[in-house]
Amino acid sequence: MGLIGKHAVMEQFLAEGIEYVFGNPGSTELAFMDALQDYPQLKYVLGLHETVPLAMADGYARATHKPAVVNVHIAPGIANAMSMVYNAKRNNTPLVVTVGQQDTRFLLTEPMLSADLVRFAQPWVKWAGEILSAKDIPMVLRRAFKVAAEPPQGPVVVSMPQDLMDGEVDEAITPTTHTVWTVRPDAGAVERIARALADARNPLILTGDNMAPHYAAPHVAALAELAGCEVMQGTGRQWNFPTNHPLYLGPLGFLGGTKESLAGHDVILAMGTGNPFNALFYEPNPIPSDCTYIHVDIDPWEMGKNYPIALSVLGEPGAAARDIIAALERIQTPAGRTASQERSRAITARITKMREDAEAQLKTDWDANPISPMRLMGEVRDVTPSDAVFVGAGGTSGREPFQKLIQMTQPNSYYDGNASLGFPLPGTLGVQLALPDRPVIGLLREGDSMYSIQGLWTAVKYNIPATYVVFNNASYRILKQGMVRYLGASERKSDFPAMNFGEPKINIAAQAQVWGMQAERVEDPADLRGAIRKAVAHNGPSLVDVVIDGSYRHHF
Secondary structure, eight states, X not given: OOEEHHHHHHHHHHHTTOOEEEEOOOGGGHHHHHHHTTOTTSEEEEOSSTHHHHHHHHHHHHHHTSOXXXXXXXXXXXXXXXXXXXXXXXXXXXXXXXXXXXXXXXXXXXXXXXXXXXHHHGGGSSEEEEOOSGGGHHHHHHHHHHHHHSSSOOOEEEEEEGGGGGSEEOSOOOXXXXXXXXXXXOXXXXXXXXXXXXXXXXXXXXXXXXXXXXXXXXXXXXXXXXXXXXXXXXXXXXXXXXXXXXXXXXXXXSSSOHHHHHTTOSEEEEESXXXXXXXXXXXXXXXXXXXXXXXXXXXXXXXXXXXXXXXXXXXXXXXXXXHHHHHHHHHOOHHHHHHHHHHHHHHHHHHHHHHHHHHHHHHHHTTOSSBOHHHHHHHHHHHSOTTOEEEOOOHHHHHHHHHHHOOOOSTTOEEOOOSSTTOHHHHHHHHHHHOTTSOEEEEEEHHHHTTSTTHHHHHHHTTOOOEEEEEEOSBOHHHHHHXXXXXXXXXXXXXXXXXXXXXXXXXXXXXXXXXXXXXXXXXXXXXXXXXXXXXXXXXXXXXXXXXXXXXXXXXX
């Protein structure tokens, strides 16, 4: 006799190296949950709303660079989870999401909670399928893990009818066979890229998240140094380049200003960026008209699909950078090498001045009350260990101070969600489980945190030793900035309806204390450093809710 379906599921998880199953179960997952007690090697991490396990799994998967498993409950469960599934799709996160389905014997009668789960999920996953027979369980799960893990990575959904979990499986359980690949770019394309860089007067490299899984950063950095390129981050939902590099300027803005950032560059080389022009507000084609724009990436869908470019090249960014370096070393003349070195010195001097200006601004803002975001980020920088991992950046209040003050040199040092709110609070927990030997700091927004506030309960239940710092400006500050941008130079002034929280105050510390978390609310700047130091030193989950200056301005 073979395995029972539910045990085949667990055995396949073990064959794939799964340690955690993140989830929120329901009545159609009873067989699944029953099997878990026979497999203590699999740790089920419960979230009280589906956004929590999805975001935890997203953080865990990106920090481990391998698929994570999530279990949710039939149609309402996957509906509740879709905001985080959306983020996972946009982040290319490898997730295997299992969804319980009603008993196939009466599924056509449209029973309670049922839906066509495959069609429901398809718009925002890489692949969705439903198990149609118990004997197909190993095959379907192997396919799910294969599709999720192979480039471009992404989430998949598997619908699991509950009656099939008690069917018989004859097939032996074996791990998924993943495609072995390293995509080196076309040699002719490499030569063209090298010649463009050799002839460039003001080249720019855009880095992106598709560099992270293969640790392309040192190779792209070496290319920037050889070519005398300024470096900006095109996409940055996870660490992909050392922010203390002397040629690193910072990220492209998501509120606008991309065209201004790219102006004046005659060659732009995008390395693993996916779509770097993903701003919140409309801008016309940001690529300078006289610019040679080149895109090297692992996903052909994202290259040249929106704007005309000079060259799109399929290749793993690290391998591509190594090949371009070799070609450029052959092509570059002594005069060209000197010009690159002079550019590098000028870029470094400009970036050094920007960092000095940031420290001067921090000094100016230090004693402000209400607490300035610069002061709060400065305290976070000074108190946290050098190997800290950051999740989120404190929203629009914290983003600019984070970019100016926080230097991250190690891989796996930063993660964020995407457009859908609610990731940082539970995402921090997933990253901490993935990286237990590093301190993980969640930089939260109070409004964003309310989308997944149940994650505080999960943190306490499993004693996950993450630290949270809340940038609490008591408002939807990004909407205020957007409104100012929308109204522009008109005389109309906004009252910012539904953008100021007012009373009752959103007190994240009080909510954390309900579940027994060490938590503190800080309003006095003098109390700030001690509170953050205490939270970071605590052996368990902790939170500091900081009331900050709520003023806003429109800036890029």
